[in-house]
Amino acid sequence: MLDLGRIYAIFRKELWQLSRDRITFAMIVMIPLVQLVLFGYAINTDVRHVPAAIVDQSGSSAARLLAADLQASQTVRFVEQEFHDVATATKAMTAGEINAILVIPVDFERRLDDRLRGIGRPLAQWITDGSDPMLGNAINSLKQMPLTLRSPSHKDSSLPASAVFEVVNYYNPERRSAVNIVPGLIAVILTMTMILFTSAAIVREREQGNMEFLINTPIRPLELMIGKILPYIAIGIIQVSILLGLGHALFAVPLPEQWLSFWLVTLLFILASLTLGLLISTKAQTQLQAMQLTVFILLPSILLSGFMFPYVAMPLPAQHIAELLPATHYVRLVRAVVLRDANWSELLGDISVLVGFIVVGMTLATMQFRKRLD
Amino acid sequence: MLAIEAQGMSRRFGDYLAVNAVDLAVPVGCIYGFLGPNGCGKSTSIRMLTGLLAPSAGQIRVLGLHLPEQAEALRQQIGYMTQKFSLYDNLTVLENLQFVAGIYRIKSKEQSMRIRELLALYQLEDKQKVRAGSLSGGQKQRLALAAATIHRPSLLFLDEPTSAVDPENRREFWERLFDLSDAGTTILVSTHYMDEAERCHRIAILERGEKRADGSPSELMTQMPADVYEISGPQLRQLRQQLLMLPEVMSAAQIGQRLRLLVYKKYGWRTEQLQRRLGAEYSCEAVRPSLEDVFVANTGEAYAGSRPHLRDIP
Ligand SMILES: Nc1ncnc2c1ncn2[C@@H]1O[C@H](COP(=O)(O)OP(=O)(O)OP(=O)(O)O)[C@@H](O)[C@H]1O
Numbered sequence: 231m232l233d234l235g236r237i238y239a240i241f242r243k244e245l246w247q248l249s250r251d252r253i254t255f256a257m258i259v260m261i262p263l264v265q266l267v268l269f270g271y272a273i274n275t276d277v278r279h280v281p282a283a284i285v286d287q288s289g290s291s292a293a294r295l296l297a298a299d300l301q302a303s304q305t306v307r308f309v310e311q312e313f314h315d316v317a318t319a320t321k322a323m324t325a326g327e328i329n330a331i332l333v334i335p336v337d338f339e340r341r342l343d344d345r346l347r348g349i350g351r352p353l354a355q356w357i358t359d360g361s362d363p364m365l366g367n368a369i370n371s372l373k374q375m376p377l378t379l380r381s382p383s384h385k386d387s388s389l390p391a392s393a394v395f396e397v398v399n400y401y402n403p404e405r406r407s408a409v410n411i412v413p414g415l416i417a418v419i420l421t422m423t424m425i426l427f428t429s430a431a432i433v434r435e436r437e438q439g440n441m442e443f444l445i446n447t448p449i450r451p452l453e454l455m456i457g458k459i460l461p462y463i464a465i466g467i468i469q470v471s472i473l474l475g476l477g478h479a480l481f482a483v484p485l486p487e488q489w490l491s492f493w494l495v496t497l498l499f500i501l502a503s504l505t506l507g508l509l510i511s512t513k514a515q516t517q518l519q520a521m522q523l524t525v526f527i528l529l530p531s532i533l534l535s536g537f538m539f540p541y542v543a544m545p546l547p548a549q550h551i552a553e554l555l556p557a558t559h560y561v562r563l564v565r566a567v568v569l570r571d572a573n574w575s576e577l578l579g580d581i582s583v584l585v586g587f588i589v590v591g592m593t594l595a596t597m598q599f600r601k602r603l604d
Numbered sequence: 605m606l607a608i609e610a611q612g613m614s615r616r617f618g619d620y621l622a623v624n625a626v627d628l629a630v631p632v633g634c635i636y637g638f639l640g641p642n643g644c645g646k647s648t649s650i651r652m653l654t655g656l657l658a659p660s661a662g663q664i665r666v667l668g669l670h671l672p673e674q675a676e677a678l679r680q681q682i683g684y685m686t687q688k689f690s691l692y693d694n695l696t697v698l699e700n701l702q703f704v705a706g707i708y709r710i711k712s713k714e715q716s717m718r719i720r721e722l723l724a725l726y727q728l729e730d731k732q733k734v735r736a737g738s739l740s741g742g743q744k745q746r747l748a749l750a751a752a753t754i755h756r757p758s759l760l761f762l763d764e765p766t767s768a769v770d771p772e773n774r775r776e777f778w779e780r781l782f783d784l785s786d787a788g789t790t791i792l793v794s795t796h797y798m799d800e801a802e803r804c805h806r807i808a809i810l811e812r813g814e815k816r817a818d819g820s821p822s823e824l825m826t827q828m829p830a831d832v833y834e835i836s837g838p839q840l841r842q843l844r845q846q847l848l849m850l851p852e853v854m855s856a857a858q859i860g861q862r863l864r865l866l867v868y869k870k871y872g873w874r875t876e877q878l879q880r881r882l883g884a885e886y887s888c889e890a891v892r893p894s895l896e897d898v899f900v901a902n903t904g905e906a907y908a909g910s911r912p913h914l915r916d917i918p
C-alpha cells in the first residue's frame with residue numbers, strides 16, 4: 231500500500247527545493263515564453279526581397295507590367311540574370327541562387343483576356359523553394375496581393391490576386407504556419423523541461439549525498455517516484471498554459487475547442503515525459519550524465535516527432551525510431567485536437583501508446599531504484 | 605538480549621576485503637563504540653548492519669531481523685546518522701525536520717510538538733529558519749541527530765558523529781547520547797577519538813577490516829598484553845630509536861617531555877630492570893594504561909613497519 235503522507239512529504243520537499251532554485255524557477259516560465267516568441271516571430275516575419283527569377287515565355291508587355299508590380303511589392307526581388315526556360319531556372323534554384331521562379335506562359339495575354347471575361351485558368355505559376363517553409367509562405371501570400379493588371383484590350387481593370395497565380399511548392403509540399411507550429415512547440419518544450427527536471431531528480435539526491443539517509447527511511451520507491459513527479463505536473467500545466475495563451479494572444483493560434491481532450495492528452499504526455507526522466511535518473515550516476523541522456527532523447531524528439539519534418543516524409547527507420555518517442559505520439563494527438571478539433575475518443579491508438587509509456591516507465595524506474603548502496 | 609548479532613560478517617569490494625569476518629554482540633541498551641583508524645571498515649560495517657550493503661559472507665541479525673533480507677521491516681525501528689551530512693542543505697532546519705517527520709509518518713498533531721521538543725533539546729530553536737547548508741559543523745551534527753531520532757528509534761547508528769565538533773560541543777553531544785541511552789535506546793557509534801571511545805559501555809577495536817579486541821574500556825585496559833611506563837630525561841628522540849630496536853618493546857612514543865613506552869608483559873620486565881637499562885640520567889615510572897595504549901597495543905602489529913607514525917592516529 232502506498233502511503234499518501236510520505237508521498238506528500240516528498241512532494242512538499244521538492245516544492246521547497248524548487249522554490250529555492252531561482253534559476254530553475256525562472257526557466258519554467260522563460261523557456262516557453264522565449265521559445266514561443268522566437269519561433270512565432272521568425273514565422274511571422276515579413277519575408278522581403280526573396281530572390282526570384284522570371285521565365286517569361288510570352289514576351290508580352292503585360293508580363294513586364296506584372297513583373298514590375300511584383301517587384302514593387304518588395305516581397306520578391308527579380309535577379310538580373312535572364313532565364314529562357316524553366317529548366318535553367320530550377321537549376322539556379324537548386325544552387326540556391328534564387329528561391330522562387332515566376333513562369334509566365336506563352337499564352338499569357340490570352341489567359342488574361344479569358345480571365346477578364348470570367349473564364350478561369352491561372353495566369354502564371356510560381357515555383358517556390360519549399361525546402362524553406364518561410365519563403366514558401368511569403369510567396370503564397372502574394373496570392374492575396376491585389377494587382378492592377380492591364381491587358382491590351384481591357385485598360386485599367388483590376389483583378390483579385392488569388393486568381394492570378396498558381397503556387398507550387400517545389401521541394402516541400404507541406405506548408406506550415408504559426409498555427410501549426412505552436413502545438414508542436416508544446417511537445418518540444420514539454421519534452422525538454424519535463425525530462426530535464428526529473429532526470430536530475432533522483433541522481434541529485436545521490437550526488438548531493440542525501441541518498442544514504444533517504445534509503446534508510448521507510449520510504450517506498452514508488453512513493454518516492456510519485457512524490458518526485460507531482461510538482462512537475464503542475465509545472466508542465468503552467469508551461470502549456472503560457473504557450474497556449476501567448477500563442478493565442480500574439481499569433482492568433484486557436485484555443486482548443488476540445489478542452490477536455492486537449493488536457494487529457496497533454497497530461498498523459500507530461501506524465502510520459504516525467505517517467506522517461508525518472509528512468510534516466512535511476513540509471514545516471516551524475517547529473518551531467520543525466521543531462522547528456524536528456525539531450526540524447528531531446529534531439530530525436532525535436533527532429534523526428536513531426537515537429538520539424540512531416541512524419542510521413544521520413545524514411546522508414548526514422549519512423550520506427552519516432553514511434554519510440556512519446557513526443558511523436560503527442561505531436562499527432564495535439565495537432566488532431568487543436569487543429570482538427572478531434573475528440574480523444576477518436577485517438578485511442580496514440581493515447582494507449584502514451585499510457586503504455588507511463589506504465590512501463592514507472593515500473594522500470596521503480597524496479598531500478600534499489601534501497602541499497604551496492 | 606542482543607540488539608545486534610553478527611557472525612563472520614565480511615564485505616569485499618572487488619579484490620579488497622574491507623570487512624573481514626567480524627563477530628559482534630551488542631546488548632540492548634548499550635552504547636557500543638567502533639574504534640579504528642581511517643579506512644578500517646567502520647562505515648562499511650555500519651552500512652551492513654543497517655541493511656544498506658549486503659555482506660559478502662556471514663550472518664547478521666539486528667533487532668531479531670535477518671539482514672539484508674528483512675531490511676525494510678527494520679527501517680522504522682532504527683535511526684542512522686551518516687558520516688557525511690545527508691540532510692538537505694537548501695532546506696531550512698525546520699523544513700528538514702518536517703520532511704523527515706513526514707517520511708516516518710509522524711501524525712501532524714504530534715509532529716509539531718515533536719519538532720519543537722527536538723529543536724529545544726538540540727538548541728536549534730533560533731536556527732529554525734536557517735538553511736541547513738549555512739549551519740556550523742556542530743549545529744549540523746545536532747540537526748542530523750534530531751532527524752535520526754525524530755521517530756524514537758530503539759536502535760541508533762551514528763557514524764563518526766562528532767568529527768567536525770569542538771571538545772565543548774562534543775561533551776554536550778555525548779550528554780544527549782547518554783539521555784537517549786537512559787531512555788532505552790541502543791546506540792552504535794563509530795569514532796576515532798579515544799575520549800569518545802572511553803565513554804562507551806563497550807567498544808570494538810577495528811583495524812584493516814578485522815576486529816582486534818572488544819570489551820568494556822576498563823576490561824580492555826586490564827587485559828592489555830603490555831605494561832606502560834613513562835620516561836623522562838635528555839635526548840628522548842634518540843632514546844626512543846634505541847628502545848624501538850628491543851624486541852621487548854612494543855611501542856615508544858614521545859608525549860611532550862616524556863616517552864610513553866609499552867613493554868610486552870611476557871618478558872616480565874619490572875621498573876627496576878628498565879631503570880637499570882636506561883641509566884641514571886633517566887627517571888622512569890609505571891603508569892596506568894589508557895585506552896590509547898590499548899588501541900596501540902591492539903593495532904601496533906600492523907603498523908610495525910611504520911612505528912614512528914603510531915602517534916599520528918588520534
Ligand atoms: N563502495 C566501495 N567500493 C570500493 N571500496 C570501498 C567502498 N566503500 C568502502 N571501500 C573501501 O573499504 C575500506 C573501508 O572503508 P570504510 O568507509 O568502511 O572506512 P571507515 O572505517 O569508515 O573510514 P573513515 O574513518 O575514513 O570513515 C576503505 O579502504 C575503502 O576504500
Ligand SMILES: [Mg+2]
Nearest residue numbers: 646647687763
Ligand atoms: Mg567512515
